[in-house]
Amino acid sequence: MDLRTYFITINPVGLNGAARQRYVEQVHEHLRWIHRTKSGRILLNCIRRPNFPVEIRPHALVECNAVGGGEPAPAGGGNRGFVTYTPGHFGQHGICTTTDGANRSGRLFDEILFHELVHVFRNATGRWNQAPRLGFAMRQYDDNEEFIAVLCTNIYVSDRTNKIKTGLRAGHRGYGAMSVTDAMRFSLFASSASALPLVKQFCADNPIFTKAIADQLADVEYNPLADFYKAPLICEAFALFGRSNDRRQFRQALSGIGLPTAVIDTMTKLAIP
């Protein structure tokens, strides 16, 4: 993977001697892991633009965190993307080790980097917007941008071309695993009435990226973007109906959005077996 193709620079600022070389090699390696996957290539290609170069540099603090976004380019003339990421923090002996079994989802090197690159992508496309405030049932995502980054990284984790991975992450607070219920198809839309408007807005903001992810990863375990593009009415029904177990109410919600009886029968069987 040639970094120049993607206008990405790895800057080992603050490191000396062998540590500099090791930093550049490790970050390049983790970018290669991302680049080997379908979803990773879609993301890198959607970030890629000559007037928005991206710098990856060490994270300034020793903590279980990395940061990604946009900043004024030091040479002037607009903005650039940046990620502060230190691989050593996330390794086996790092402060943020993946050996903590209960709290490791989305915490592998490339998963962390992918998450931060989603933040870069939203800045590169001029769509960065932490509003609106998330509803109570979405509070685990903190804000709109973290919701988008966690959502996309979970699709990256589900991507079958991504061979080494942890698991689906429940939200933005910590690295706990997503519950089996939350991981089910359409479940995101049933979890909160505000999930569907957020996904709709994301797809309106970034149609090229979201459609590519929906089309090219249509059959993976977790892909709410594919569910939204393929079956928007079903998403609508789940948003209205939530997770009740009442068959009659569920059927009413589906007929309320104008679905034919045959579809209602199938969906009811799926949702409330």
Ligand SMILES: [Zn+2]
């Ligand atoms: Zn984030």
